[in-house]
Amino acid sequence: DAGVIQSPRHEVTEMGQEVTLRCKPISGHDYLFWYRQTMMRGLELLIYFNNNVPIDDSGMPEDRFSAKMPNASFSTLKIQPSEPRDSAVYFCASSLPNIQGPIETQYFGPGTRLLVL
């Protein structure tokens, strides 16, 4: 398997523009997570899905952020309008069904480096 695939790997945009980040989880994984990582705040969970259904979106910072998972093999994270403070590395991760108990192995993608000017 190719692992979790994210695109684009880098994105530079201007303030006010719409940004769409994409993720393809590992086949067979039914949990999908979106994280944001910055030097100031570290790694933060934004939202996660189970079987394509959003379970917890309490980490989504504002209404400018939205995430969808139309099917088991694809998810998007959209920022509209983007702001300079959204600059960060955004990671997507996926994990297997709940057979490992409280600790599951989340497989992270390579991340999308977003810079909003």
Place this chain on the structure above:
Amino acid sequence: QKEVEQDPGPLSVPEGAIVSLNCTYSNSAFQYFMWYRQYSRKGPELLMYTYSSGNKEDGRFTAQVDKSSKYISLFIRDSQPSDSATYLCAMRIMNRDDKIIFGKGTRLHILP
């Protein structure tokens, strides 16, 4: 006070030395403790996890939890240049419905 505190480093040690990485936390409800390793420009990967106080060993790595002090550690023996990475501690209260709370990570450099 942040829930999880971790010194960002960088920490530079010579090859072969024992490395000690640490985190403190404030929420006594945390029960599951994890260490992730993140290489430059890569996503984090789960290295080790443990539950309750005590030690857990996996090869050159030992995870230690002291719940009474709200303090966790990761020890790396016989450190190698390939261990150079950022190490993030993480913890969770109970089950998969609870968020994993991450430390900001400690950058480690092993000098050849």
